[in-house]
Amino acid sequence: MTEAATRVRARLTALGRVEDCDLDPAEPLLLLAALGRAGSGGPLDIAPYLAQLDGMAEELRAEAADCGHAEALAIRLFYLLGRRHRFQGDERDDDDLGDLDLLTVMDRRRGGNDALGLLALAVARRAGMVAEGLAFPAHFLLRLGLADGSRTIVDPLGGGQALSTPDLRAMLKAAAGLEAELEPAHYAAMSNRDLLLRLGNAAKLRLLRLGHVERALAMVEALLLVAPETCLLWREAGLMHMRLDHTPQAVFALEQFLSRTPSAQAKARTLALLAELKRRMH
Numbered sequence: 001m002t003e004a005a006t007r008v009r010a011r012l013t014a015l016g017r018v019e020d021c022d023l024d025p026a027e028p029l030l031l032l033a034a035l036g037r038a039g040s041g042g043p044l045d046i047a048p049y050l051a052q053l054d055g056m057a058e059e060l061r062a063e064a065a066d067c068g069h070a071e072a073l074a075i076r077l078f079y080l081l082g083r084r085h086r087f088q089g090d091e092r093d094d095d096d097l098g099d100l101d102l103l104t105v106m107d108r109r110r111g112g113n114d115a116l117g118l119l120a121l122a123v124a125r126r127a128g129m130v131a132e133g134l135a136f137p138a139h140f141l142l143r144l145g146l147a148d149g150s151r152t153i154v155d156p157l158g159g160g161q162a163l164s165t166p167d168l169r170a171m172l173k174a175a176a177g178l179e180a181e182l183e184p185a186h187y188a189a190m191s192n193r194d195l196l197l198r199l200g201n202a203a204k205l206r207l208l209r210l211g212h213v214e215r216a217l218a219m220v221e222a223l224l225l226v227a228p229e230t231c232l233l234w235r236e237a238g239l240m241h242m243r244l245d246h247t248p249q250a251v252f253a254l255e256q257f258l259s260r261t262p263s264a265q266a267k268a269r270t271l272a273l274l275a276e277l278k279r280r281m282h
Contacts, residue, residue: 020192113155257270
C-alpha cells in the first residue's frame with residue numbers, strides 16, 4: 001500500500017469516530033473514491049474537489065440570497081449545477097463505476113441519480129441551506145429548504161422541479177408495485193452515514209453482479225473504516241471472505257457482526273456458520 005493510500009485510510013478511520021451529525025458525507029465519499037484509485041497510481045488528494053464544492057456553494061449563497069421559497073432555491077441550485085457547471089445525468093450500468101464514484105463524477109461532470117443528489121446536497125449544505133436525502137425506495141430524492149421553514153422535494157435528475165404528492169405516489173408504485181402507498185417513513189431524512197453507504201452499497205452491488213468479488217470486498221472494507229458499527233457490512237465482508245477462501249478473515253468479520261447484531265435469529269445462524277469455519281481451520 002502506498003503512503004498516500006495509507007493516509008486516506010487513516011483519514012477514513014478518523015471519520016469513523018466522528019458523530020453522525022458532524023459528518024460531512026462528501027469528504028468520505030471522495031476519500032473512498034480516492035482509495036479506489038490507489039492501485040492505478042493516480043493522485044489521491046481530494047482537497048481540490050472539496051474546494052470546488054466550496055466554490056459552488058459560494059455561488060449558490062450569492063445567487064439564492066433573494067430566494068423567497070424553497071422551490072426557487074431548488075431551481076437555482078440545479079441551474080447552477082446543470083447549466084453553469086455542466087453536471088448531467090448518466091445512469092450507466094456497466095463495469096464502469098464512474099456514475100457512482102464522486103471523484104469521477106466531478107471530473108467528467110456526469111453521474112447517476114445518487115451521486116448527483118449527494119453532490120447537490122453537499123453544495124446546498126455548504127451554502128447554509130437545509131438539504132436532506134430521503135429514505136424513499138429505489139430512487140434517491142432530496143428535500144431542500146430555507147431558514148423560513150419552506151421545504152420542497154426534488155429528483156436530482158429532474159432539474160430542480162418540485163415533486164408533488166401524486167408524483168411521489170407514482171414513483172413509489174413504479175418502483176414497489178401498484179399496491180404500495182406512501183408512508184411517513186418514505187419522508188424520513190437519512191443519516192449522514194446512511195447517505196454515504198447508499199452510494200457505496202450501489203457500487204458494491206454492481207461489482208458483485210459483475211463477478212468482481214475482490215473489488216466488492218475492498219469497497220465494503222473501506223466503508224467499514226468510516227462506518228465501523230454497521231453490522232450488516234461486517235456480515236457482507238465475512239461472506240465475501242468465505243467466497244474467496246479467506247477463512248481467518250471471514251471468522252473475524254463474522255465475529256464482529258455477531259457482537260453487533262440485535263437479531264437473535266441472525267446470531268444463531270452466524271454461530272453455526274462460525275462453528276463450521278473454525279472446524280475448517282483445525
